[in-house]
Amino acid sequence: GNSVTQMEGPVTLSEEAFLTINCTYTATGYPSLFWYVQYPGEGLQLLLKATKADDKGSNKGFEATYRKETTSFHLEKGSVQVSDSAVYFCALSDGFGAGGTSYGKLTFGQGTILTVHP
Amino acid sequence: EAGVVQSPRYKIIEKKQPVAFWCNPISGHNTLYWYLQNLGQGPELLIRYENEEAVDDSQLPKDRFSAERLKGVDSTLKIQPAELGDSAVYLCASSLELISGGASNEQFFGPGTRLTVL
Numbered sequence: 001g002n003s004v005t006q007m008e009g010p011v012t013l014s015e016e017a018f019l020t021i022n023c024t025y026t027a028t029g030y031p032s033l034f035w036y037v038q039y040p041g042e043g044l045q046l047l048l049k050a051t052k053a054d055d056k057g058s059n060k061g062f063e064a065t066y067r068k069e070t071t072s073f074h075l076e077k078g079s080v081q082v083s084d085s086a087v088y089f090c091a092l093s094d095g096f097g098a099g100g101t102s103y104g105k106l107t108f109g110q111g112t113i114l115t116v117h118p
Numbered sequence: 119e120a121g122v123v124q125s126p127r128y129k130i131i132e133k134k135q136p137v138a139f140w141c142n143p144i145s146g147h148n149t150l151y152w153y154l155q156n157l158g159q160g161p162e163l164l165i166r167y168e169n170e171e172a173v174d175d176s177q178l179p180k181d182r183f184s185a186e187r188l189k190g191v192d193s194t195l196k197i198q199p200a201e202l203g204d205s206a207v208y209l210c211a212s213s214l215e216l217i218s219g220g221a222s223n224e225q226f227f228g229p230g231t232r233l234t235v236l
Contacts, residue, residue, distance in 0.1 A: 004160070036227075043122070044161070044209070044227040089160050105174060106151075106225060108160025 002027045004090050006109035013080055013116050021075040021112045023064075023090035031092040033057075033066050033073040034106070038087045047075075047088070080116045087111045120144070122228035124210050130234045136198035139231045143191070143212030150187055151225060152195050153209040161209050167193065168215065197233075205235045 007022040025033065035047040035057070048057030053068035062077045073090060090109040123142040131137050143150050148169050153161035164183070166174040169190040178185065182201070187193040197204055211225040 041229075043229040044211075046224050046226075049224070091160070105163050105166060106153075106161070108162070110158065110160050 002031070002092060002094070002107040004092055004107055004109035006088075006090050006112050009111070010113035010115060013114070015082055015116055015118050016079045017116075019075070019077040019080045019084075019114070021088055021090075021114070023073045023075065023109060025071050025073065025090075025092050027071075027092055027094070027107075029094060031094055033064070034091045034093065035062070035064055035073070035075050036089040036091060036108075038089065038111075040086070044089065080114075082116045082118055085114055085116045087113050122210055122212055122226055124208075124228035124231055126231055127229060128232050128234075130236065131200055132236050133202055134199040136196065137200050137233060138194055138196045139208050139210075139233075141193045141195070141210030141228060143193075143210070144226055147212035147214050147226070148190070149213045149215045150193050151211040151213075152185060152193070153211065153227075155207040155209055155230070157206070164195070200233075200235045202235050205233055207232050 003026045005024050032051045034049045036044045037047045038044050047062055048059040048064055050057040050066035053066055056063060056065045064073050064075045066073055089111045091106045093106050122144055125140050129137055150167040152164040154164050155161040163177055165172055165178045165185050167187045170187050183197055185195045207230040209230045210228045213225045
């Protein structure tokens with residue numbers, strides 16, 4: 001079955017530091033890949049996505065590249081801010097297919113807590 | 119545009135009691151999801167509806183959990199009776215899935231209901 005593995009956390013950084021959160025996946029076929037963010041007291045929000053190999057998703061200074069050869073989708077940001085403190089989830093979706101119950105189902109990693117200090 | 123609405127936000131009950139959660143998806147979204155999120159883990163799909171039809175309920179513990187989406191809009195998830203291990207956050211999400219296929223569309227999440235079973 002599908003699975004997503006994220007780097008162990010939590011991650012603590014100083015403001016303006018470089019961020020990398022590793023994510024690797026196992027899936028059949030050609031999944032879509034996502035990063036979701038969960039701020040304290042709020043619901044999950046889509047941060048960025050990539051739907052095919054070599055695609056780069058980007059948003060709010062965050063980037064991730066869909067690497068099929070290494071089955072990875074690492075999240076990066078060049079300069080983090082205190083407001084980036086949140087829990088980050090890597091996820092994959094089988095997306096659409098010819099039938100099957102995995103249609104649209106998201107499989108999440110365990111999440112990585114990021115804390116950024118001033 | 120209003121997001122996914124869930125209620126209640128918090129619920130504390132004693133074991134063996136019944137409990138119900140309600141979700142109102144984003145207007146026009148045909149697909150609705152219920153996820154279970156245990157502490158320190160990523161969400162796991164419980165059930166997915168396309169309109170009023172449950173198309174993936176393979177992860178729903180049917181001995182005590184039930185769900186309905188009678189008119190293809192809002193949905194209720196019920197647990198009867200609740201057990202200590204059911205303490206978790208229950209997330210609802212919705213999306214507009216295209217029949218024509220392609221990459222999975224974005225799922226929008228509600229804030230969740232935090233259940234504590236004593």
